[in-house]
Amino acid sequence: MSEPLLVVKGLTKRFMTGGGWFARPRSMTAVRSVNLTVGRGEVVGVVGESGCGKSTLARLILRLIEPTEGDITLGGTRLSGIGQAELRRERRRMAMVFQDPYSSLDPRYTIAETLAEPFRVHGLPVTQQAISGMLEAVSLPASAALRYPHQMSGGQRQRIGIARALALRPEFVVLDEPTASLDVSIQAQIIELLAALREGFGLTYLFISHDLGLVRYFCDRIVVMYLGAVVEVLPDARAVPRHPYTRALMDSSFAPDPKARREIAPLSGEIPSPFNLPPGCAFAGRCSRAVEACRSASPPLTEEGGHAVACFNPL
Amino acid sequence: MTAPSPVSSALPGGLGVLRAAFGRPSGAIAGGWLVLIVLGAIFAPLLTPYAYDAQVLKEAFQPPSLAHPLGTDEFGRDLLTRMLYGARTSLSVSSVSILISVAAGMTLGAAAGYFGGFFDRAVTAVADLTWSFPEILIALILVAIIGPGVSGTMAAIAVAYLAQFARLTRAQIMTLKAETYVEAARSLGAGHAHILFRHLIPNALAPVLVSAMLATGDAIILEATLGFFGLGAQPPTPSWGSMMSSGSALLFKAPWIIVFPGLAVATTVIAINLFGDALIAALDIRDKLGSKP
Amino acid sequence: MSPLLSIERLSVAIGGVTLLDDISLSLDRGQILGLVGESGSGKSLTALTVTGLLPLIGGRIASGRILFDGTDLASLGPAGLRKLRGGRIGFVMQNPMTALDPVQRIGEQIDVVSRLHLGLSGEAARARTLDLMGQLRIPEAAAVAEAYPHQLSGGMKQRIVIAMALAGEPDLIVADEPTTALDVTVQAQIIQILTGLVRERGLALLLITHDMGVVAQACDRVAVLYAGRVAEERAVDPLFERPAHPYAAALIGCIPREGMAEGSLKGIAGSVPPATQFPPGCRFHPRCPHAVDICRTERPLLRETPDGGLVACHLAERIAG
Numbered sequence: 003m004s005e006p007l008l009v010v011k012g013l014t015k016r017f018m019t020g021g022g023w024f025a026r027p028r029s030m031t032a033v034r035s036v037n038l039t040v041g042r043g044e045v046v047g048v049v050g051e052s053g054c055g056k057s058t059l060a061r062l063i064l065r066l067i068e069p070t071e072g073d074i075t076l077g078g079t080r081l082s083g084i085g086q087a088e089l090r091r092e093r094r095r096m097a098m099v100f101q102d103p104y105s106s107l108d109p110r111y112t113i114a115e116t117l118a119e120p121f122r123v124h125g126l127p128v129t130q131q132a133i134s135g136m137l138e139a140v141s142l143p144a145s146a147a148l149r150y151p152h153q154m155s156g157g158q159r160q161r162i163g164i165a166r167a168l169a170l171r172p173e174f175v176v177l178d179e180p181t182a183s184l185d186v187s188i189q190a191q192i193i194e195l196l197a198a199l200r201e202g203f204g205l206t207y208l209f210i211s212h213d214l215g216l217v218r219y220f221c222d223r224i225v226v227m228y229l230g231a232v233v234e235v236l237p238d239a240r241a242v243p244r245h246p247y248t249r250a251l252m253d254s255s256f257a258p259d260p261k262a263r264r265e266i267a268p269l270s271g272e273i274p275s276p277f278n279l280p281p282g283c284a285f286a287g288r289c290s291r292a293v294e295a296c297r298s299a300s301p302p303l304t305e306e307g308g309h310a311v312a313c314f315n316p317l
Numbered sequence: 318m319t320a321p322s323p324v325s326s327a328l329p330g331g332l333g334v335l336r337a338a339f340g341r342p343s344g345a346i347a348g349g350w351l352v353l354i355v356l357g358a359i360f361a362p363l364l365t366p367y368a369y370d371a372q373v374l375k376e377a378f379q380p381p382s383l384a385h386p387l388g389t390d391e392f393g394r395d396l397l398t399r400m401l402y403g404a405r406t407s408l409s410v411s412s413v414s415i416l417i418s419v420a421a422g423m424t425l426g427a428a429a430g431y432f433g434g435f436f437d438r439a440v441t442a443v444a445d446l447t448w449s450f451p452e453i454l455i456a457l458i459l460v461a462i463i464g465p466g467v468s469g470t471m472a473a474i475a476v477a478y479l480a481q482f483a484r485l486t487r488a489q490i491m492t493l494k495a496e497t498y499v500e501a502a503r504s505l506g507a508g509h510a511h512i513l514f515r516h517l518i519p520n521a522l523a524p525v526l527v528s529a530m531l532a533t534g535d536a537i538i539l540e541a542t543l544g545f546f547g548l549g550a551q552p553p554t555p556s557w558g559s560m561m562s563s564g565s566a567l568l569f570k571a572p573w574i575i576v577f578p579g580l581a582v583a584t585t586v587i588a589i590n591l592f593g594d595a596l597i598a599a600l601d602i603r604d605k606l607g608s609k610p
Numbered sequence: 611m612s613p614l615l616s617i618e619r620l621s622v623a624i625g626g627v628t629l630l631d632d633i634s635l636s637l638d639r640g641q642i643l644g645l646v647g648e649s650g651s652g653k654s655l656t657a658l659t660v661t662g663l664l665p666l667i668g669g670r671i672a673s674g675r676i677l678f679d680g681t682d683l684a685s686l687g688p689a690g691l692r693k694l695r696g697g698r699i700g701f702v703m704q705n706p707m708t709a710l711d712p713v714q715r716i717g718e719q720i721d722v723v724s725r726l727h728l729g730l731s732g733e734a735a736r737a738r739t740l741d742l743m744g745q746l747r748i749p750e751a752a753a754v755a756e757a758y759p760h761q762l763s764g765g766m767k768q769r770i771v772i773a774m775a776l777a778g779e780p781d782l783i784v785a786d787e788p789t790t791a792l793d794v795t796v797q798a799q800i801i802q803i804l805t806g807l808v809r810e811r812g813l814a815l816l817l818i819t820h821d822m823g824v825v826a827q828a829c830d831r832v833a834v835l836y837a838g839r840v841a842e843e844r845a846v847d848p849l850f851e852r853p854a855h856p857y858a859a860a861l862i863g864c865i866p867r868e869g870m871a872e873g874s875l876k877g878i879a880g881s882v883p884p885a886t887q888f889p890p891g892c893r894f895h896p897r898c899p900h901a902v903d904i905c906r907t908e909r910p911l912l913r914e915t916p917d918g919g920l921v922a923c924h925l926a927e928r929i930a931g
């Protein structure tokens with residue numbers, strides 16, 4: 003791995019909910035002691051199902067949500083612990099692309115105004131040429147500048163979202179399911195574009211997705227999350243999963259090839275409530291390989307040659 | 318089939334919305350009437366040969382005639398003239414007080430909705446409290462404190478409608494706050510002022526302005542009511558409310574003195590409501606307005 | 611014997627705009643037909659037409675007909691359609707979160723289908739409901755039947771929706787993107803349940819999806835729709851092995867697969883035009899890498915492929931060969 007750009011240590015987020023006149027507040031741990039390192043120029047994928055905490059993790063890293071515990075360091079600057087004013091200056095170095103290209107653009111502003119926003123926020127001058135250049139970088143015609151978001155398709159809007167994120171030439175970009183709201187045909191276009199931009203601008207990506215197939219295609223390393231915790235880190239896209247949950251995820255994604263058709267041993271049981279986690283491994287209740295130890299103690303994430311897994315009985 | 322078509326008509330701007338509102342029959346009639354009233358109020362001195370305070374006692378209690386199309390009052394003053402000047406008072410007092418109310422209500426509501434916490438709870442509690450009293454009661458209490466007259470009336474109306482705008486703005490801001498473009502602005506390093514003034518308030522504006530338009534109609538009634546009780550604009554300044562008040566004693570002797578100002582209030586308020594409805598339809602924001610009738 | 615469902619030269623219009631143009635499909639018992647395409651291709655509209663829900667969105671059949679077990683749906687009238695829908699034709703919608711009534715218990719919502727369509731009494735209906743829930747591997751069926759929708763997970767809700775579709779003893783199930791709103795592991799469960807039902811009970815399943823991976827995993831035949839027309843209709847194996855229509859090939863190429871080299875994932879340039887702006891000739895030609903002059907002017911007609919499929923492309927032989 004190259005020189006580390008992002009180092010995350012023991013990141014934890016507990017949400018308190020409920021808590022009214024008659025209800026006692028309940029706490030839910032959305033993200034639990036996550037350690038993560040992303041090297042400069044790397045694409046790291048974070049994959050998991052809804053409710054696994056991957057989107058919360060993304061927002062914690064950019065401090066769009068304040069972490070309960072843990073340290074975040076980006077390129078030598080400790081992000082956790084700096085004040086709001088300093089944090090806002092640091093935001094030039096990081097950016098985020100959001101899942102929903104429909105609500106991520108303010109309907110009242112033209113594309114040109116939307117793309118000028120990052121500059122305006124930091125009091126920087128912005129020119130017509132700069133806007134045209136940004137549009138060109140995401141393969142949109144300069145004439146798009148005068149349009150409103152509702153006049154554009156989902157794929158075009160997501161290109162605008164990407165152009166806005168890259169406006170101030172950040173080093174680090176979080177991509178939060180950037181293609182999940184788009185047609186598959188458009189998804190591939192956006193992935194191609196992201197790959198080209200990474201090359202062109204020397205970017206580092208954290209790619210959040212529910213689609214293991216897509217993550218394995220696009221990412222250098224893959225972090226698998228289940229119920230707020232990292233259960234496995236695959237050192238490369240081809241690595242064979244050792245955690246039963248990763249295996250189940252992989253079996254559940256269908257290749258576009260009828261010959262690869264298979265009988266799936268479906269996961270039994272339901273995802274436990276994050277308010278009321280069972281002791282031991284959170285996956286034990288659905289796991290066919292669970293042993294006695296899994297139900298009483300949490301398996302630690304242990305690394306071997308870059309491949310880390312949190313399981314007492316790995317594959 | 319659910320995806321919207323990639324290219325559709327441009328977002329209607331201010332003029333487009335007005336044109337759409339005037340495009341409906343009810344909107345056109347109501348809007349036309351309002352324009353007429355406003356023009357009449359502005360150009361009152363040019364439209365009538367009389368002065369609103371010129372007493373000609375020998376011409377008192379004249380029924381409508383060619384010389385005095387709406388008749389004269391107990392002091393022989395031309396009623397049409399007083400109606401036109403009265404429109405100045407009614408319209409300006411009600412719209413200026415609603416403007417003050419909207420400005421203050423939006424500020425409070427936006428701050429409460431955006432920052433939340435203790436401030437929000439305080440604003441919500443006070444707004445709920447004032448909302449549980451009829452507007453007229455609040456207005457009467459305030460006039461009693463400040464004293465009768467135009468400024469007292471304006472303050473009373475402004476405070477009476479404050480809660481409505483604060484609550485509506487707060488609800489709007491709370492919904493808009495969750496939009497991804499707000500989070501996107503934060504991720505770019507935007508501060509509170511940028512988010513509030515560039516994203517939240519512009520998007521919350523349309524429903525608040527329409528509701529302000531409708532409230533202006535209510536404010537005209539409130540102003541007339543205060544005038545009727547003698548708490549509004551003081552004589553000899555004419556207002557529709559005080560004209561009705563002086564006419565009420567003469568209901569059987571000279572009914573035109575109370576009927577014409579009453580008709581003016583009624584038609585203006587109905588026109589404002591109809592035009593407000595047309596605006597709501599043109600802006601397509603029916604679902605965003607609260608349920609307060 | 612004629613097939614269970616036969617759509618013959620169907621055209622559907624909404625407000626003067628033709629959205630489905632000359633679609634022909636057939637589906638037999640024990641078969642799964644996939645209907646695939648991007649949004650705007652007309653696949654959901656086909657589902658609504660087959661289930662007789664077209665008037666709901668102001669659409670009408672402009673020409674052609676739909677035969678269900680030999681009966682023309684158009685001849686049935688609203689009452690007849692209502693009897694068929696939920697009865698012999700079950701419908702599974704895309705979003706299980708909104709398909710269930712939030713204030714009614716799960717059991718009651720399933721009961722009502724068999725009471726209505728099979729004339730069962732309350733008790734018999736509940737017994738049937740619990741039996742169906744058991745077949746769909748819903749644990750603790752009796753307890754779940756007493757629950758309200760918000761107490762269940764998305765995957766569980768979709769199983770309830772499937773139970774509702776099954777409660778009227780259907781011969782045909784129309785499933786419109788039944789797994790799109792679900793997590794991948796849950797998607798796998800639901801697809802397995804649906805394919806199991808077809809194999810065990812000899813149901814016919816019309817499976818509408820945008821995901822070529824789901825098609826490859828589940829379907830026997832597949833119809834690829836583009837801009838309201840059938841581009842290709844074939845058995846699954848030959849379609850994936852050697853797609854004849856460039857659009858079918860492009861859709862397959864959009865999905866990353868095991869061991870794919872970086873940069874080999876190909877999108878399709880542009881997007882489906884709105885129905886008012888469909889181009890002349892082959893509607894796919896502005897996005898097609900192979901397009902030649904004839905594609906821009908002349909509509910390609912559906913032709914038989916050697917393996918018994920249909921393809922609407924001027925260059926099909928050249929591309930497949």
